[in-house]
Amino acid sequence: MAKRLPLERQLASILAASSSCDLTQALQAKIGRAREQLLTFLDHPGQVAATNNACERAPRPAVVRRKLTNGYRAIWAAEGEAAVRIVIDTARLTPDRTIFGTMLATVSA
Structure with missing residues (x-):
């Protein structure tokens, strides 16, 4: 009260x-x-x-799938975009590298 x-x-x-x-x-x-x-x-x-x-926080399973795949019908396409986004986001967090420098370091590894 x-x-x-x-x-x-x-x-x-x-x-x-x-x-x-x-x-x-x-x-x-x-x-x-x-x-x-x-x-x-x-x-x-x-x-x-x-x-x-x-x-x-409890959205429908279809909404979760759409968000996870970013609307892609093929899981491989969604996974490819996710990989690219991870590299780009990592580059943003690394102030001494450009996005392309991080991508080059990633694909050269």
Whole structure:
């Protein structure tokens, strides 16, 4: 309850703030409709997360595959691009080398 009161006051201030912006008014209306649900995590500590990060971090398998392959249909093409990106990113982290110098050192190894 000690944490809830300050958050409720802040929420009330947000909802009471006047604005001539339509987007702000729409956001305030949405927050007002969800007001009781916004602080549910305080009523059930350890049972309800304060954020939906777990849901955001659990994308569908198809999305994961598309991201891993960068949209390539052939796995070898995605692996080839990944290898090139690794070399380029390594070059960016190595201040005394150019990207081409790092690529040359990589292919010459």
